[in-house]
Amino acid sequence: xxxxxxxxxxxxxxxxxxxxxxxxxxxxxxxxxxxxxxxxxxxxxxxxxxxxxxxxxxxxxxxxxxxxxxxxxxxxxxxxxxxxxxxxxxxxxxxxxxxxxxxxxxxxxxxxxxxxxxxxxxxxxxxxxxxxxxxxxxxxxxxxxxxxxxxxxxxxxxxxxxxxxxxxxxxx
Numbered sequence: 518x519x520x521x522x523x524x525x526x527x528x529x530x531x532x533x534x535x536x537x538x539x540x541x542x543x544x545x546x547x548x549x550x551x552x553x554x555x556x557x558x559x560x561x562x563x564x565x566x567x568x569x570x571x572x573x574x575x576x577x578x579x580x581x582x583x584x585x586x587x588x589x590x591x592x593x594x595x596x597x598x599x600x601x602x603x604x605x606x607x608x609x610x611x612x613x614x615x616x617x618x619x620x621x622x623x624x625x626x627x628x629x630x631x632x633x634x635x636x637x638x639x640x641x642x643x644x645x646x647x648x649x650x651x652x653x654x655x656x657x658x659x660x661x662x663x664x665x666x667x668x669x670x671x672x673x674x675x676x677x678x679x680x681x682x683x684x685x686x687x688x689x
Contacts (some may be wrong), residue, residue: 526634530630530637531667534579534634535600537626537630538583538650538653539600539601539604540622541650541653541657541685543608543656544616544619544620544681545654545658545682546560548616551666559660560601560657562657563653563656563657564594564601566653566656567584567597567653570653577642577646578638578642579643579645579646580646580649582684584596592627620684624684624688627688628688650685651682651685651689654685655674657680664665
Protein backbone atom coordinates (compact mmCIF):
# COMPACT_ATOMS: atom_id res chain seq x y z
CA UNK A 518 0.00 0.00 0.00
CA UNK A 519 1.05 3.54 -0.53
CA UNK A 520 2.54 5.66 2.21
CA UNK A 521 0.78 8.77 3.37
CA UNK A 522 1.69 11.83 5.30
CA UNK A 523 -1.56 12.46 7.16
CA UNK A 524 -0.78 16.18 7.08
CA UNK A 525 -2.09 16.16 3.50
CA UNK A 526 -5.53 15.20 4.76
CA UNK A 527 -7.35 18.25 6.12
CA UNK A 528 -7.71 18.32 9.89
CA UNK A 529 -11.44 17.72 10.17
CA UNK A 530 -11.29 14.72 7.82
CA UNK A 531 -8.31 13.30 9.70
CA UNK A 532 -10.09 13.80 13.02
CA UNK A 533 -13.00 11.69 11.72
CA UNK A 534 -10.57 8.94 10.66
CA UNK A 535 -9.28 8.93 14.24
CA UNK A 536 -12.69 9.10 15.91
CA UNK A 537 -14.65 6.53 13.92
CA UNK A 538 -12.97 3.37 15.30
CA UNK A 539 -13.58 4.55 18.85
CA UNK A 540 -17.17 5.50 18.02
CA UNK A 541 -17.75 2.04 16.52
CA UNK A 542 -16.30 0.39 19.61
CA UNK A 543 -18.40 2.53 21.96
CA UNK A 544 -21.55 1.88 19.87
CA UNK A 545 -21.07 -1.89 20.08
CA UNK A 546 -20.27 -1.70 23.80
CA UNK A 547 -23.55 0.13 24.38
CA UNK A 548 -25.73 -1.85 21.97
CA UNK A 549 -26.30 -4.87 24.21
CA UNK A 550 -26.73 -5.37 27.91
CA UNK A 551 -23.45 -6.94 28.96
CA UNK A 552 -23.52 -5.85 32.57
CA UNK A 553 -20.55 -4.32 34.34
CA UNK A 554 -18.15 -7.22 33.80
CA UNK A 555 -19.20 -7.72 30.19
CA UNK A 556 -18.81 -4.02 29.42
CA UNK A 557 -15.28 -4.11 30.77
CA UNK A 558 -14.52 -7.20 28.65
CA UNK A 559 -15.88 -5.51 25.54
CA UNK A 560 -13.92 -2.34 26.14
CA UNK A 561 -10.71 -4.25 26.79
CA UNK A 562 -11.18 -6.45 23.71
CA UNK A 563 -11.75 -3.42 21.51
CA UNK A 564 -8.74 -1.55 22.83
CA UNK A 565 -6.51 -4.63 22.61
CA UNK A 566 -7.63 -5.33 19.06
CA UNK A 567 -6.95 -1.74 18.10
CA UNK A 568 -3.40 -1.93 19.47
CA UNK A 569 -2.61 -5.30 17.87
CA UNK A 570 -4.20 -4.55 14.53
CA UNK A 571 -2.54 -1.16 14.18
CA UNK A 572 0.75 -3.03 14.26
CA UNK A 573 -0.46 -5.80 11.93
CA UNK A 574 -1.90 -3.37 9.39
CA UNK A 575 1.09 -1.09 9.45
CA UNK A 576 0.93 -0.84 5.65
CA UNK A 577 -2.38 1.04 5.85
CA UNK A 578 -1.62 4.70 6.60
CA UNK A 579 -5.13 5.41 7.87
CA UNK A 580 -4.92 2.66 10.46
CA UNK A 581 -1.30 2.87 11.49
CA UNK A 582 -1.52 6.60 12.28
CA UNK A 583 -4.39 6.20 14.73
CA UNK A 584 -1.98 5.29 17.50
CA UNK A 585 1.35 6.85 18.40
CA UNK A 586 4.44 5.53 16.63
CA UNK A 587 5.89 3.53 19.49
CA UNK A 588 6.71 -0.08 20.22
CA UNK A 589 6.15 0.47 23.94
CA UNK A 590 2.92 -1.40 24.70
CA UNK A 591 2.13 0.58 27.86
CA UNK A 592 2.49 3.91 26.01
CA UNK A 593 0.25 2.60 23.25
CA UNK A 594 -2.33 1.30 25.74
CA UNK A 595 -2.38 4.64 27.54
CA UNK A 596 -2.85 6.46 24.22
CA UNK A 597 -5.75 4.21 23.19
CA UNK A 598 -7.49 4.64 26.54
CA UNK A 599 -6.92 8.39 26.41
CA UNK A 600 -8.39 8.60 22.87
CA UNK A 601 -11.36 6.42 23.85
CA UNK A 602 -12.18 8.56 26.87
CA UNK A 603 -11.55 11.83 25.01
CA UNK A 604 -13.86 10.87 22.13
CA UNK A 605 -16.51 9.63 24.57
CA UNK A 606 -16.40 12.97 26.39
CA UNK A 607 -16.58 14.88 23.10
CA UNK A 608 -19.71 12.95 22.17
CA UNK A 609 -21.31 13.95 25.46
CA UNK A 610 -20.36 17.60 24.86
CA UNK A 611 -21.90 17.40 21.39
CA UNK A 612 -25.16 16.18 22.92
CA UNK A 613 -24.83 12.56 21.81
CA UNK A 614 -26.36 11.02 24.91
CA UNK A 615 -27.69 7.65 23.78
CA UNK A 616 -26.43 4.67 21.87
CA UNK A 617 -29.00 5.29 19.16
CA UNK A 618 -27.78 8.87 18.74
CA UNK A 619 -24.20 7.60 18.47
CA UNK A 620 -25.15 5.01 15.87
CA UNK A 621 -27.03 7.67 13.91
CA UNK A 622 -23.94 9.89 14.04
CA UNK A 623 -21.74 7.07 12.77
CA UNK A 624 -24.06 6.36 9.83
CA UNK A 625 -24.25 10.06 9.04
CA UNK A 626 -20.47 10.62 9.11
CA UNK A 627 -19.12 7.48 7.40
CA UNK A 628 -20.40 7.97 3.83
CA UNK A 629 -19.14 11.55 3.75
CA UNK A 630 -15.82 10.51 5.27
CA UNK A 631 -15.18 7.87 2.62
CA UNK A 632 -16.14 10.27 -0.15
CA UNK A 633 -13.74 12.90 1.23
CA UNK A 634 -10.91 10.38 1.65
CA UNK A 635 -11.07 9.39 -2.01
CA UNK A 636 -9.37 12.69 -2.82
CA UNK A 637 -6.33 11.75 -0.72
CA UNK A 638 -5.90 7.96 -0.65
CA UNK A 639 -6.53 4.96 -2.88
CA UNK A 640 -9.68 2.88 -2.84
CA UNK A 641 -7.61 -0.08 -1.55
CA UNK A 642 -6.65 1.87 1.57
CA UNK A 643 -10.24 2.91 2.17
CA UNK A 644 -11.53 -0.66 1.67
CA UNK A 645 -8.93 -2.00 4.12
CA UNK A 646 -9.97 0.65 6.67
CA UNK A 647 -13.63 -0.37 6.21
CA UNK A 648 -12.79 -4.07 6.72
CA UNK A 649 -10.81 -3.16 9.82
CA UNK A 650 -13.78 -1.20 11.27
CA UNK A 651 -16.10 -4.13 10.66
CA UNK A 652 -13.69 -6.57 12.28
CA UNK A 653 -13.34 -4.24 15.27
CA UNK A 654 -17.12 -4.22 15.70
CA UNK A 655 -17.22 -8.02 15.57
CA UNK A 656 -14.37 -8.42 18.09
CA UNK A 657 -16.09 -6.13 20.59
CA UNK A 658 -19.50 -7.79 20.10
CA UNK A 659 -18.06 -11.27 20.67
CA UNK A 660 -16.10 -10.29 23.80
CA UNK A 661 -18.88 -10.88 26.33
CA UNK A 662 -22.28 -12.52 26.66
CA UNK A 663 -25.40 -10.39 26.74
CA UNK A 664 -28.45 -11.04 28.93
CA UNK A 665 -26.89 -13.84 30.96
CA UNK A 666 -27.37 -14.57 34.63
CA UNK A 667 -24.06 -15.18 36.39
CA UNK A 668 -22.61 -16.59 33.18
CA UNK A 669 -25.53 -18.91 32.51
CA UNK A 670 -27.48 -18.50 29.30
CA UNK A 671 -27.28 -15.33 27.32
CA UNK A 672 -25.89 -14.86 23.86
CA UNK A 673 -22.44 -13.96 22.58
CA UNK A 674 -23.71 -11.68 19.80
CA UNK A 675 -26.90 -9.97 20.99
CA UNK A 676 -29.70 -8.99 18.66
CA UNK A 677 -28.95 -5.28 19.27
CA UNK A 678 -25.28 -5.84 18.42
CA UNK A 679 -26.26 -7.84 15.32
CA UNK A 680 -28.57 -5.04 14.23
CA UNK A 681 -25.78 -2.45 14.49
CA UNK A 682 -23.26 -4.80 12.88
CA UNK A 683 -25.59 -5.57 9.97
CA UNK A 684 -26.23 -1.88 9.38
CA UNK A 685 -22.49 -1.18 9.50
CA UNK A 686 -21.73 -4.09 7.17
CA UNK A 687 -24.26 -2.82 4.61
CA UNK A 688 -22.80 0.66 4.71
CA UNK A 689 -19.22 -0.52 4.42
